Amino acid sequence: MTRESSPISSIPIEDAPIEDGYSERERRVLRLWLRLVRTSRKVEADVSAQMQKAFGVRFVRFDVLSQLYRAPGRRLSIGDLGASLLAPSGNISSLLDRMEADGLVSRIADPNDRRRFLIQMTDYGLDQFKEMAQANARWVAGAFAAIDDATLDRLHDELGAIAEI
Numbered sequence: 722m723t724r725e726s727s728p729i730s731s732i733p734i735e736d737a738p739i740e741d742g743y744s745e746r747e748r749r750v751l752r753l754w755l756r757l758v759r760t761s762r763k764v765e766a767d768v769s770a771q772m773q774k775a776f777g778v779r780f781v782r783f784d785v786l787s788q789l790y791r792a793p794g795r796r797l798s799i800g801d802l803g804a805s806l807l808a809p810s811g812n813i814s815s816l817l818d819r820m821e822a823d824g825l826v827s828r829i830a831d832p833n834d835r836r837r838f839l840i841q842m843t844d845y846g847l848d849q850f851k852e853m854a855q856a857n858a859r860w861v862a863g864a865f866a867a868i869d870d871a872t873l874d875r876l877h878d879e880l881g882a883i884a885e886i
Contacts, residue, residue, distance in 0.1 A: 764864045765808070771860045776853055781808040782820060783857060786850035789826065789842040796829065796841035825849060 769780035788805045789795050803813045817840055820826045825846035831837040
């Protein structure tokens with residue numbers, strides 16, 4: 722039986738599934754990776770929806786405040802802030818403009834480079850962050866409620882080993 726080819730290329734239209742060429746280890750690893758990605762996206766979407774419902778803000782605002790909270794002096798350059806975010810920020814400049822207008826952050830001159838600005842968390846931003854952080858901790862804990870503490874610790878360690886590659 723001959724296979725038909727697409728007139729655009731010489732790639733057969735019907736081919737054996739790509740997975741047929743994978744080793745058993747590759748199949749297992751890919752299955753785990755897909756599970757991790759899907760789980761991460763689901764938890765992120767659930768927490769983001771709860772953040773929107775409870776505080777009327779997208780998760781990325783909380784993420785910005787969280788990164789600033791952990792930074793020395795609670796300030797970062799725009800580049801460092803953007804690189805540290807967990808959530809996709811889209812246009813970070815527009816996001817920071819809105820957050821500044823809402824009193825959560827302020828732009829200050831970089832003492833080491835007059836051409837740059839740093840983003841600094843305001844006192845109001847700190848108050849808002851603390852309230853959101855408490856709720857976020859509860860929501861994330863709820864997402865992992867089915868996993869016992871020993872398994873949480875083991876998963877943390879195992880995923881850390883992957884991250885060190």
